[in-house]
Amino acid sequence: MxxxxxxxxxxxxxxxxxxxxxxxxxxxxxxxxxxxxxxxxxxxxxxxxxxxxxxxxxxxxxxxxxxxxxxxxxxxxxxxxxxxxxxxxxxxxxxxxxxxxxxxxxxxxxxxxxxxxxxxxxxxxxxxYPEHSVGRYMTPETVALRHHMSAAEALDVVRRKGADAETVYTLPVIDDRRYFLGTVSLRDLVLSAPDRPVAEIANADVPQVHATDDVEEAARLMQDTNVLALTVTDSENRVLGLLTFDDAFEVIEAADTEDFARQSASTPWAGHYMSASVVELARARAVWLLLLIVAATLTVNVLQLFEDTLASVTALALFIPLLVGTGGNAGAQAATAAVRALAVGEVRTKDVLRVAWRECRVGLVLGSMLAVVALVIGTLLVNVTVAASVAVSLVAVCAWAATIGSTMPLLAKRVGIDPAVISAPLVTTLVDATGLIIYFLVARLVFGL
Amino acid sequence: MxxxxxxxxxxxxxxxxxxxxxxxxxxxxxxxxxxxxxxxxxxxxxxxxxxxxxxxxxxxxxxxxxxxxxxxxxxxxxxxxxxxxxxxxxxxxxxxxxxxxxxxxxxxxxxxxxxxxxxxxxxxxxxxYPEHSVGRYMTPETVALRHHMSAAEALDVVRRKGADAETVYTLPVIDDRRYFLGTVSLRDLVLSAPDRPVAEIANADVPQVHATDDVEEAARLMQDTNVLALTVTDSENRVLGLLTFDDAFEVIEAADTEDFARQSASTPWAGHYMSASVVELARARAVWLLLLIVAATLTVNVLQLFEDTLASVTALALFIPLLVGTGGNAGAQAATAAVRALAVGEVRTKDVLRVAWRECRVGLVLGSMLAVVALVIGTLLVNVTVAASVAVSLVAVCAWAATIGSTMPLLAKRVGIDPAVISAPLVTTLVDATGLIIYFLVARLVFGL
Structure with a gap:
């Protein structure tokens, strides 16, 4: 070790x-x-x-x-x-x-x-083949078997041609017109009686992909089905090559690294973290930070709307970071969960209404719990009226943030945008302004302004 | 498809x-x-x-x-x-x-x-074996070969015992005392001359792991070395089983899902997103939200310290969410990048000083860029004095947030804590209070209060 x-x-x-x-x-x-x-x-x-x-x-x-x-x-x-x-x-x-x-x-x-x-x-x-397609990642060097061969003949083909192929553990079986019929594993070939025909040993119920399919989806399919290699065919079902597990491993690692970067509002960069220069790192983060600071201007506008309220009850300002931060955290949790569930295939875009309804209730539960804490802390630190405004606002903000955070990635995917672009910081920034509106409207009611 | x-x-x-x-x-x-x-x-x-x-x-x-x-x-x-x-x-x-x-x-x-x-x-x-150890994930049903066998004899062993084994593509080779010598792939066995001894075909330069090793590290090792199966040995180098690629795939998917959850301050939960109940989802998020809202109380205290400044220049309050949000985003980017780089092995805990120095400069670059934007927006919306306070604070806050965000995961790992626990929201919350202190100290200087 x-x-x-x-x-x-x-x-x-x-x-x-x-x-x-x-x-x-x-x-x-x-x-x-x-x-x-x-x-x-x-x-x-x-x-x-x-x-x-x-x-x-x-x-x-x-x-x-x-x-x-x-x-x-x-x-x-x-x-x-x-x-x-x-x-x-x-x-x-x-x-x-x-x-x-x-x-x-x-x-x-x-x-x-x-x-x-x-x-x-x-x-x-x-x-x-297009970038991010299976065709870019497949190996064309495969050993294909004819359906009428016997196991012994097939093993012979493996011995003759196997040295040049990237893998011989998954052997596509083709008919006389080169159409794909299924695969034989080298294991089944070795364990079979020598005179048994390949067509009989072959497994026809194996997943296959087209060379133009998205490679990340193909890699996740391999992960779901535990196959060593996925047969890649053209649109007429002729074998073009194999996508092997090591390439699938790499594709998934790269996709997850990309999703991690996106979840913190960074553009993914190619290459090793330790060999990236300061300029490269800054460039990967600059665009989103710029967009987000411009979006955050909205919070300045919202606070300007309520400047009179703020001037008459300065204590309200004390809780702005706490309120905005908590709403942001609740939204980030929901957004990240939705992005991940979409990536691993646990959630589909059709689930948007079910997801929204569940997350709204999750937000209400969490918000109510936090409201109790905020009421106690707020009363101890400032006074009960400000604390009550904060508490009531927290319930609404958490429910709203969880709903928005979870549904935006699904809606993004529906219109063809990478759901990971709906990052936690983006949700946070968008929820901030609405959170402030809720807070000051509640405060006005509570203070009778 | x-x-x-x-x-x-x-x-x-x-x-x-x-x-x-x-x-x-x-x-x-x-x-x-x-x-x-x-x-x-x-x-x-x-x-x-x-x-x-x-x-x-x-x-x-x-x-x-x-x-x-x-x-x-x-x-x-x-x-x-x-x-x-x-x-x-x-x-x-x-x-x-x-x-x-x-x-x-x-x-x-x-x-x-x-x-x-x-x-x-x-x-x-x-x-x-302990939870999260290789022993829990290995298959004990393997076909081991003796070093003195010929390729033909070895193939015979595979034919006899292969049906019961989980895999026959990686065959550990052992000596007479059952000590591990290396592995033979079924491919090499099939392609070899029948009388060639197994000891000659075997590859001794293959990675191996102990049954008590951490399974995520073992899975990442498989991903790095592209092997189909990793031989698992006991402390005396005797073969106990094999860790196969499909288990490694699963381990890595689960570890990444966990890291995603942690990055948004959620506790990972077992099972499918769509079958988790509202209560389960809320429970997975509640603890961290509670901790973070208590930590956010610090921002209330900081603002109380500066309540006089705030009362005399109410306009300063308008930029609190923007400033705090931007600092949080810069910290989240650095934290997520560091957590991911640690997970995939690109960064080690020894790199902490190099990482801190690079990220500090990245933060300065980003902060300076954002300061220009803030100066323009702030001047247009409010006035140049407030805008100047915001701009100067942004530079310091971004540098500080990037440094803290990137080094905390490395320090956590050094003391034996899962680095992913240093989530983006945690960094954000910790950076919020210091960001406010910087902002109001700068504002006091600028306004001569």
Whole structure:
């Protein structure tokens, strides 16, 4: 389990700063590829390339395959021509398509020019599919079986062609016109009697996807159905390739990282947190902060409307952050729950009315509970009249915030917007102004103004 | 791709309400197991059991395996004794251990009593490991190979014992004392020359974990290294079982769902969003909302300190929600980024000083940008003196919020607390009071009070 403990990066940083090549080679020999990949991700371009060039050829490819596309680009740009060609030629076609999809056009042309005809054809085919489609992530290198083969013949095909394929555990079965009939697992093939026909062993009740389908939905389907690989077909049901579990894993991790960023009103950025620059981090957050501060101007306008009330009872101002903050928190909880439930498929857009009604009641329950607390705190700190205004407002604000927070992501998805764009801070900012209106209207009633 | 489109639940609900058994059987026959599992998750206990009992025996088990543990319990509790025994007997030992780990003791005893001796022994062994440990999630039913076997002999072992194992794609290799030497993939076994010894085909450079290790870390290791299954050993390096990719998928989905809930200050709850009751949802959110509203009392105290300033310049109150909200948003962005980077392993607790320094600069950049906007808006809406106070405060508040928001999760992890507990709302609430102090101190200077 030593492999899993957090390794101090200091040793490596010292070695890099001292330019201690034998020490670095030792360090590389002692660490597993995925840890080396992590260090390459954290390092700047110069150090990453230095480390990469010190690796022996086979390990270098394993490390390279475990890098994210932006880090792969960082390393490739520092390699000399023969090494560059060798690495891009040996990449899997789907990994290459993903790298090129995110890279600048000049770099992409350079990569394509370095490839053999066969690999270029594969990559170009995958790049023909839209971004975020299954086609970009599938492997075209599969072993397909004919339905009339026997298990023994099929095993023979696996032995002959298996070395070139990305996986041989899921074997699509096709008929004479290359139409997809189902899949055979290598396990069933090995465990079957040798003369049993493939058509009999095949499982026809397996999920399949089209190359143009959304890759995140396909990955979630794999997660739901626990399959190792999903067959990818064209619109006429001919096999184009397989989407493998490791790609699905990556797609889901990236989608969740994106949703996390969105939930805090950041634009997701590509690449490793530790190698992103201050400017990149600031850029990922600036747009939303700007939008939200402009939206927050609404709260200034609302308070201006009630400036007389505020001037006559200054104590009302004391509770503005508490009231606005609590409404925001209640809205954030509901919004995040709805975004996540949509992402994992527990909630569908059709559920909007049911969700709204449940969340409204949840908000009422929570608001009533908080109202009691606010009444006690408010009476102790200020006076019972202000406390009563705060308490009554909290009930209304929580119910309103939970309803809005939970339904907005569903409505967004319905009109084709990524529901994660309805972030907690966005809901909070939108709920703030209405919360203040409620608070001051209630206060006016209570104080008889 | 019809399988992936959102199915209207209405048909099913109508069929259930009409108690239309032939219609329901038709519906069940036409839908894939994972969709049926989803509907069982959404349904109440009575309807879930009714649907489950209408499934034919083999499909029923597939559907059952795709349910989450709380939904499995919901279904089991409604089954009659023979069906109950049959289902629990046929579950995989790791799934059963997970079900029992979450269920009440009485239910767990009932399940264990229904098992055969062999299955009870397996399950009891897994239940002996702590919650959230690899031991709870591993499958003990593996095919291990002896190092001196030839590839042909090994394939024979797979044929003989493979039907009982959960997976045969990763085969641990052991020596005569049962010590773990490495793994052989079924692919390499099939592609090898029949007389090649297993010891030669085996890959010794594979990651492995102990049964007592944290299962989320093990799952992330699988994701990083793209392996199908991770060998689980005891402290003396003897093979206990395998952690398979589908369990890792589930662990990561659950961990991410938990982190999402925590990021909005909710306690994660077990089970399906649509089948959780209003009370369950409210309970999952109540504790944090209560804590946060008590913490928000600090803002009331801070404002009381500055009540004179507020009374003499009422216009200062107009910008309280905008200032406090923006600081909160900046803090939430930093906190969420840090929590996610820690979860996926891009940041380690040792990085705390580097992270603090970067985020402080990010906050300064963002704050300066927002200050310009606030100066313009503030001057237009109120006057330049108030606007200047707001602008200067924003720079300080954003830098402070980003620093605090990013470093608190790292410090939490260092002292052994789940970093996700440092949620965006918690950071927001803590930053609110300090933001107000900065604002009023700046305003006093600007207004010369």
């Amino acid at each position: 030593a492999a899993m403990a957090a390794q101090p990066t200091e040793t490596l940083r010292d070695l890099l700063e001292d330019n201690d090549l034998p020490g670095l080679q030792n360090w590389l020999a002692e660490h597993p590829p995925y840890e080396i990949a992590d260090e390459l991700g954290r390092a700047d371009a110069v150090h990453a390339v230095l480390l990469f060039r010190l690796l022996d050829k086979d390990r270098a490819l394993t490390v390279f395959e475990e890098l994210d596309p932006p880090d792969q680009q960082k390393v490739l740009e520092g390699l000399r021509e023969p090494a560059f060609r060798d690495v891009v030629e040996r990449m899997a076609p789907d990994d290459r398509a993903r790298l090129l999809g995110e890279a600048p056009a000049k770099f992409a042309r350079h990569v394509l020019a370095g490839l053999s005809a066969r690999e270029r054809r594969y990559t170009a085919a995958l790049l023909g | 019809a399988a992936m489109a959102a199915q209207p639940t209405e048909t099913l609900r109508d069929l259930l309400e009409d108690n239309d058994l032939p219609g329901l059987q038709n519906w069940l026959a036409e839908h894939p197991p994972y969709e049926i599992a989803d509907e069982l998750g959404r349904a109440d206990a009575v309807h879930a059991v009714l649907l489950f009992r209408l499934l034919d025996k083999d499909r029923a088990l597939t559907v059952f395996e795709e349910l989450d543990p709380p939904d499995q319990q919901k279904v089991l509790e409604g089954l009659r004794e023979p069906a109950f025994r049959d289902v629990v007997e046929r579950m995989a030992p790791d799934d059963r251990a997970r079900l029992l780990g979450e269920a009440p003791a009485k239910f767990a005893r009932h399940v264990l009593a229904g098992l055969s001796a062999r299955e009870r022994r397996y399950t009891a062994a897994l239940l002996g």
